[in-house]
Amino acid sequence: MTAGDWRGLVEGIPxxxxxxxxxxxxxLGLIALGFFAGIVVALIQVYAPRPLAAVAxxxxxxxxxxxxxxxxxxxxxxxxQFHVPISPFIAAVIALxxxxxxxxxxxxxxxxxxxxxxxxxxxxxxxxxxFQAIRHVILPQALRLSxxxxxxxxxxVLKDTTLTSAIGVIEVFKRARFIMGRNYALALxxxxxxALFFLALTYLGNWGLGALERxxxxxxxxxxxxxxxx
Amino acid sequence: MSLLVVExxxxxxxxxxxxxxxxxxxxxxxxxxxxxxSGTGKSTLLRCINRLxxxxxxxxxxxxxxxxxxxxxIYRIRAQIGFVFQDFNLFTHLTALDNVRLGLIRVxxxxxxxxxxxxxxxxxxxxLADKANAYPAQLSGGQQQRVSIARALAMDPKLILFDExxxxxxxxxxxxxxxxxxxxxxxxxxxxVVTHEMGFARSVADEIIFMEKGVxxxxxxxxxxxxxxxxxxxxxxxxxxxxxxxxxG
Ligand SMILES: Nc1ncnc2c1ncn2[C@@H]1O[C@H](COP(=O)(O)OP(=O)(O)OP(=O)(O)O)[C@@H](O)[C@H]1O
Ligand SMILES: [Mg+2]
Numbered sequence: 001m002t003a004g005d006w007r008g009l010v011e012g013i014p015x016x017x018x019x020x021x022x023x024x025x026x027x028l029g030l031i032a033l034g035f036f037a038g039i040v041v042a043l044i045q046v047y048a049p050r051p052l053a054a055v056a057x058x059x060x061x062x063x064x065x066x067x068x069x070x071x072x073x074x075x076x077x078x079x080x081q082f083h084v085p086i087s088p089f090i091a092a093v094i095a096l097x098x099x100x101x102x103x104x105x106x107x108x109x110x111x112x113x114x115x116x117x118x119x120x121x122x123x124x125x126x127x128x129x130x131f132q133a134i135r136h137v138i139l140p141q142a143l144r145l146s147x148x149x150x151x152x153x154x155x156x157v158l159k160d161t162t163l164t165s166a167i168g169v170i171e172v173f174k175r176a177r178f179i180m181g182r183n184y185a186l187a188l189x190x191x192x193x194x195a196l197f198f199l200a201l202t203y204l205g206n207w208g209l210g211a212l213e214r215x216x217x218x219x220x221x222x223x224x225x226x227x228x229x230x
Numbered sequence: 231m232s233l234l235v236v237e238x239x240x241x242x243x244x245x246x247x248x249x250x251x252x253x254x255x256x257x258x259x260x261x262x263x264x265x266x267x268s269g270t271g272k273s274t275l276l277r278c279i280n281r282l283x284x285x286x287x288x289x290x291x292x293x294x295x296x297x298x299x300x301x302x303x304i305y306r307i308r309a310q311i312g313f314v315f316q317d318f319n320l321f322t323h324l325t326a327l328d329n330v331r332l333g334l335i336r337v338x339x340x341x342x343x344x345x346x347x348x349x350x351x352x353x354x355x356x357x358l359a360d361k362a363n364a365y366p367a368q369l370s371g372g373q374q375q376r377v378s379i380a381r382a383l384a385m386d387p388k389l390i391l392f393d394e395x396x397x398x399x400x401x402x403x404x405x406x407x408x409x410x411x412x413x414x415x416x417x418x419x420x421x422x423v424v425t426h427e428m429g430f431a432r433s434v435a436d437e438i439i440f441m442e443k444g445v446x447x448x449x450x451x452x453x454x455x456x457x458x459x460x461x462x463x464x465x466x467x468x469x470x471x472x473x474x475x476x477x478x479g
Contacts, residue, residue, distance in 0.1 A: 118315070118317060118319045119319065119321065119322070121282055121315075121319065122313075122315065122319035122320070122321065122378075123321070124282060124308060125280060125282060125308060125311075125312075125313035125315075126308070126309065126313075126332070126333035126337060126381065126382075126385055127305050127306065127308040127309030127310075127333060127337040127385065128305070128332075128333070128336055128337055129305055132336050132337075136332060136336060137321050137332075140323050141321075141322055141323045144323065218322060218323050218365055218367065219364075219365045219367070219368060220364075220365045220366065220367025220368035220369075221322070221365075221367045
C-alpha cells in the first residue's frame with residue numbers, strides 16, 4: 001500500500017464508524033422487537049388454546065423459513081408498493097426484527113418448557129392468575145435459562161445487519177464498498193477493519209451477556225452451570 | 231356445617247375414568263388421610279378440589295360456597311386452599327422468604343413490610359427462621375417441604391391439601407416434615423392428606439379414606455380401618471403397604 005492508500009484508509013475510518021453506529025441502531029431496534037414479539041409468540045405457543053397456538057407456530061415457521069434478504073425486500077418494496085412511506089432503516093428493523101422474533105420465540109419456548117408445568121401449578125395453587133404466574137414465576141426463570149442460547153442469536157443478528165445495505169441503508173458494509181469503489185487498493189484493508197469491528201462487538205456482547213448470566217445465576221444451582229442446563 | 235363437601239366427583243382422562251363418583255366431607259379442624267394404590271386418582275382428586283384440574287362432573291362446596299360453580303372466582307378460592315406438593319414445587323429463583331411472601335404480596339396485596347413479617351413468622355413456625363435467605367437449591371428436601379408448608383400457611387388457608395408430602399424425601403428427612411404436620415393438626419388446621427405414612431395416618435387422622443380405582447372403598451376412624459376393616463380389599467392393601475413401608479408408629 002502506498003502512503004496515499006494508508007491516508008485513504010485512515011480517512012475512511014470515521015465514515016465506517018458512523019456506518020457501524022447505524023448497524024448498532026438497527027441491531028438495538030431489531031433485538032428489542034424480536035425480544036418482545038418472541039416472548040409473546042412463545043407464550044402463545046405454550047399457553048394459548050390450540051388454534052391460536054397453531055397460528056404462532058405458523059408464524060415461526062414462516063419467519064424462520066424465508067431468507068432474510070427476501071424478507072427485507074418483501075417488507076421494504078412490499079410496503080412501498082402500497083404507498084406506505086417507509087424508510088429503509090425502519091423496513092430493516094421490522095424485517096429483521098420479525099425474523100429474529102421467530103428465532104427468539106424458539107429459545108423462549110424451550111426455556112418456558114424447561115421451567116416446567118409444576119411451577120405454574122404451584123403459582124396457581126396460591127391463588128395467582130395465569131398472568132401473574134407467568135410474570136412472577138415462569139418468565140424470571142425462563143429468561144435466565146434463555147441467556148446462553150440467546151447469545152448465539154445476538155451474534156447472528158449482529159452480522160445480519162450488514163444485509164440491510166441491499167435495501168439502501170447506508171451502514172458500515174455499504175460505506176466500505178464506497179471506499180473500495182473509490183480506490184480498489186483499499187478493498188482488503190477496509191474490509192479487514194469492518195471484520196475487526198464485528199469481532200469486537202461480538203466479543204463485547206458475549207462478555208456482557210456472560211456477566212448478565214452470572215449476575216442472575218440462582219444460588220445453589222451453580223454446580224450444574226447455567227449453560228449446561230439446556 | 232362441613233368445611234368441605236365433595237359430591238359425586240367424576241374425572242376422565244381420555245378413555246380412562248380416573249374418578250368415578252367420589253363423595254366425602256371434611257369438618258373444620260379435621261384431618262383426613264387418603265390412602266390407596268398408585269394410579270387410583272388420589273392426586274387427581276386433590277387437584278380437582280382447588281380446580282387445578284377441572285372435574286367433569288360433581289360439585290364441591292367450601293364453607294357453604296359452591297366452588298364448582300362457573301361464576302365463582304377461582305383465584306379467590308385457591309388462595310383459601312393450601313396445596314403441598316410431593317416435589318415441593320418451590321419457586322426455584324426465589325429465596326425461602328420470597329417463596330412465602332410472593333402470594334401475600336401479589337394475591338393478598340399485602341404491603342411488603344407486613345408480608346415480610348408474616349412470612350418470617352411462618353418460616354419460624356416450621357423451624358426455618360434462619361433459612362429465610364436461602365434458595366431452594368441450597369436446602370435439603372425436608373427443609374424445602376417445610377418452606378412449602380409455610381408458603382401455604384401464610385395465605386391463612388381454611389384447608390390444606392397434602393399430596394404425598396414425604397414421598398420424595400430421604401427416610402431421615404421424613405420426620406421433620408411429619409412433625410410440622412402433626413403440630414398443624416393439633417393446632418386445629420383442617421387437612422386432607424394423601425400419604426403412605428401409616429404411622430402418621432394412625433396417630434393423627436380423624437378418619438381414613440381408602441380409595442381404589444377412582445372410588446372410595448371404605449372410610450372410617452383409624453382404629454376401625456386398621457384393626458377391623460369391613461372390606462377385604464382394605465385389609466389386603468394395608469397388609470401390602472405395611473410390608474413395603476413398615477409400621478412406623
Ligand atoms: N394430566 C393427566 N393426563 C392424563 N392422564 C392423567 C393425568 N393425570 C393423571 N392421569 C392418570 O390418571 C390416573 C390417576 O392418576 P393420579 O395421579 O390421580 O393417581 P394417584 O392415586 O395419585 O397415584 P400415585 O399414588 O402414583 O400418585 C393415572 O392412571 C394417571 O396416569
Ligand atoms: Mg399421586
